[in-house]
Amino acid sequence: MATDGGGKPAILRLAVPVPLRRLFDYLPPQGSDSAQLLPGQRFWVPFGGRKLVAVLEDIVSESPLAELKPALEQIDVTPLFDRQSRAFLHWAADYYQAPVGELYAAALPAALRKGKLADHWAEQWLELTTEGKGLPESALARAPKQQALLQLLLRDGRQSRPHLKTLGHSATAIRALLDRSLAQWTAGPTAPPPLSTDKGAAGAAPPRLNEEQRQVLDAIPADRFTVSLLEGTTGSGKTEVYLRLMERVLADGRQALLLVPEIGLTPQTLRRIAARFPGRSIAALHSGLAEGERARAWLSAAADQADIVIGTRSAIFTPLHKLGTVIVDEEHDGSFKQQDGVRYSARDLAVVLGRNAGVPVLLGSATPSLESLHNALNGRYQHLRLRHRAGDARPPQIHIVPTLGQQLEEGFAPQVLRHVGETLARGEQALVFINRRGFAPTLACDDCGWLADCPHCSSKLTLHRRQRQLRCHHCDYRRPLVDSCPQCHSRSLSALGAGTERSEALLTHRFASYPVIRVDRDTTASKQALDKLLAPARAGEPCLLLGTQMLAKGHHLPRVTLVVIQDADGGLFSADFRAPERTGQLLEQVAGRAGRGELAGRVLVQSRYPEHPLLQLLLEKGYGAFARQLLRDRAVAQLPPLRAMALVRAECEEAKWAEEFLGEARRQLEALAPPSPQLQYLGPVPALLERKSGRFRFYVQITAEKRGALQALLARLCQWAEGNRNRRLRWAVDMDAQELS
Numbered sequence: 001m002a003t004d005g006g007g008k009p010a011i012l013r014l015a016v017p018v019p020l021r022r023l024f025d026y027l028p029p030q031g032s033d034s035a036q037l038l039p040g041q042r043f044w045v046p047f048g049g050r051k052l053v054a055v056l057e058d059i060v061s062e063s064p065l066a067e068l069k070p071a072l073e074q075i076d077v078t079p080l081f082d083r084q085s086r087a088f089l090h091w092a093a094d095y096y097q098a099p100v101g102e103l104y105a106a107a108l109p110a111a112l113r114k115g116k117l118a119d120h121w122a123e124q125w126l127e128l129t130t131e132g133k134g135l136p137e138s139a140l141a142r143a144p145k146q147q148a149l150l151q152l153l154l155r156d157g158r159q160s161r162p163h164l165k166t167l168g169h170s171a172t173a174i175r176a177l178l179d180r181s182l183a184q185w186t187a188g189p190t191a192p193p194p195l196s197t198d199k200g201a202a203g204a205a206p207p208r209l210n211e212e213q214r215q216v217l218d219a220i221p222a223d224r225f226t227v228s229l230l231e232g233t234t235g236s237g238k239t240e241v242y243l244r245l246m247e248r249v250l251a252d253g254r255q256a257l258l259l260v261p262e263i264g265l266t267p268q269t270l271r272r273i274a275a276r277f278p279g280r281s282i283a284a285l286h287s288g289l290a291e292g293e294r295a296r297a298w299l300s301a302a303a304d305q306a307d308i309v310i311g312t313r314s315a316i317f318t319p320l321h322k323l324g325t326v327i328v329d330e331e332h333d334g335s336f337k338q339q340d341g342v343r344y345s346a347r348d349l350a351v352v353l354g355r356n357a358g359v360p361v362l363l364g365s366a367t368p369s370l371e372s373l374h375n376a377l378n379g380r381y382q383h384l385r386l387r388h389r390a391g392d393a394r395p396p397q398i399h400i401v402p403t404l405g406q407q408l409e410e411g412f413a414p415q416v417l418r419h420v421g422e423t424l425a426r427g428e429q430a431l432v433f434i435n436r437r438g439f440a441p442t443l444a445c446d447d448c449g450w451l452a453d454c455p456h457c458s459s460k461l462t463l464h465r466r467q468r469q470l471r472c473h474h475c476d477y478r479r480p481l482v483d484s485c486p487q488c489h490s491r492s493l494s495a496l497g498a499g500t501e502r503s504e505a506l507l508t509h510r511f512a513s514y515p516v517i518r519v520d521r522d523t524t525a526s527k528q529a530l531d532k533l534l535a536p537a538r539a540g541e542p543c544l545l546l547g548t549q550m551l552a553k554g555h556h557l558p559r560v561t562l563v564v565i566q567d568a569d570g571g572l573f574s575a576d577f578r579a580p581e582r583t584g585q586l587l588e589q590v591a592g593r594a595g596r597g598e599l600a601g602r603v604l605v606q607s608r609y610p611e612h613p614l615l616q617l618l619l620e621k622g623y624g625a626f627a628r629q630l631l632r633d634r635a636v637a638q639l640p641p642l643r644a645m646a647l648v649r650a651e652c653e654e655a656k657w658a659e660e661f662l663g664e665a666r667r668q669l670e671a672l673a674p675p676s677p678q679l680q681y682l683g684p685v686p687a688l689l690e691r692k693s694g695r696f697r698f699y700v701q702i703t704a705e706k707r708g709a710l711q712a713l714l715a716r717l718c719q720w721a722e723g724n725r726n727r728r729l730r731w732a733v734d735m736d737a738q739e740l741s
């Protein structure tokens, strides 16, 4: 039996991925060596008849429990998490009221979460022995191939087997060094897969920073914790600032972490970064990778092999020991907040990570979130601005096109179609933004008024004509298209509203001599597909781009001179108080795709309510003024970011149970802390999407003046709710909730 050295048996205190907010004690696996037990290692443990992957937190000598089970198996020799990253995960668990075991699960790439061996991805490295290291570069002159290999190892250190092959070193030369005991193989983590770079772009001289960019960069301290919000208009050269900051960090021998939105991690972005840092290893972590590739990239980053880590949300949890800066691009983007499981915000955690590591954090956006803007305006964050477009590009001209009472053709006003035609005829590119994929939002019967509802959600099915299907965009329910009304058997069914597929049909017909490129989730199953689709646009040919918000961000297409926003009204009348903010961000980002090169840009915005004050403010004064107005409105309504807000959510097949549970939760809350001007409760109320995948969804909303008080309250509520015995009911705490849906 393993002991802690003092004779008492060692007890493992483990974080297990179950919805209970505590650690669990186990005995070490049979026959394990206590000297080999280290916090941060993974173990297989038995739990309620299942086998789970848990992470070792602590080794103790006593447990409050009398009967302990042994863990089944030790998975790692080398711990996957060091002390600092464990402390970070614990902080996040406390803040988001989540079990720490679930945070480890969120932090690990899928393959490692499932218990695969980390060593499985180990690479063979050739390195010099002490004897080899003692040789001068001029040694082995009589065997030039061996000498070349020796010189490489002396200058650049150990080399991986595949890399040696790429460089053309022969197996014979390697064998010779091994035989002379000058070199040896060692196993170690793999280097991140090298990224392909644009031919010609690699090594291209970076642009000279303009005065604004220089000031921004100078304001970011080299090695001290600060948070800066970079509010820079679209095309103002924010990415260039990120690249310079990374350069500085790398020169200092440290690692840079760059977080990007889910749809922002395009091959184009990766190439731009790879081209700037030839010879540096870059680990890209995103959902488009195969499980093995992702685990490999994660492990190499954790083993200090990656200089730059670029990733979506969960990359925030990569253990980086030489972190030099955290940069969050498009910090306002909704994808930084996880919407199920542990509902963390990677953007907010970036600030905590930077504070722990004592390094600068840079949040950048043309359309900052109200949270970050509020912090910048009240001085908690440093507020940096880029007010002008970089290079020679000018801001685009924006015009509203009123659509009420106009003869529209598949949703487009005649003058809009005329402008598109003229743009193409001039040899330029046009971009049409439609925020809905599919052919049309739904199918309706002209005779009885039947609508195609989803049987599992409180929403309509979307018509996808090419696949001849009706699909639910919330639960992915699909059914074949019907020819007649299921209710009255009438054959006159109409497609209501516009979607990308329907607009594509009109535009392809209307502008038949130009390529029409449709970009949405249906046409771009993979990131590579998007890259390929956009190739003609990048080549600069006249073409028409048509798509959803996938087109709104990150793309730099200098020949796009016309942007059409087909319908600006969607978010102006939503019941979600954040909807205007999101609409403003989206419109500004889409508009920002126009005129990014030498040619001037124009934006046409179709609206039924051209007089709407918020729309007017946005289009006339820009997002900056619009967002500051929204902040004043939020202050009046006592909403975030002026108040802290959390939701307690519950969902169940039986609406009644979810409502009852939340009713009781609210009574518990009010008993702990009665409502007051500083602390307010709302609900239980149904979520905006009341039913999803067959479950009814409700929430109780809590807004508080003091975040700390809210935290303490929620911690006690979780203790109560963990006792909930209804297994068919799911509940969750959503701290800093972003969606009321």
Ligand SMILES: Nc1ncnc2c1ncn2[C@@H]1O[C@H](COP(=O)(O)OP(=O)(O)OP(=O)(O)O)[C@@H](O)[C@H]1O
Binding pocket: 207, 208, 209, 210, 213, 232, 233, 234, 235, 236, 237, 238, 239, 240, 241, 366, 390, 391, 392, 553, 554, 555, 556, 592
């Ligand atoms: N100092 C500079 N001089 C000349 N060109 C520059 C300079 N800085 C950036 N650029 C160029 O301007 C264009 C826009 O820059 P960049 O992509 O960095 O802007 P951005 O603010 O990140 O854009 P967005 O937020 O709209 O995606 C790029 O082609 C970039 O190479």
Ligand SMILES: [Zn+2]
Binding pocket: 454, 455, 456, 457, 472, 473, 474, 475, 476, 477, 693
């Ligand atoms: Zn559905």
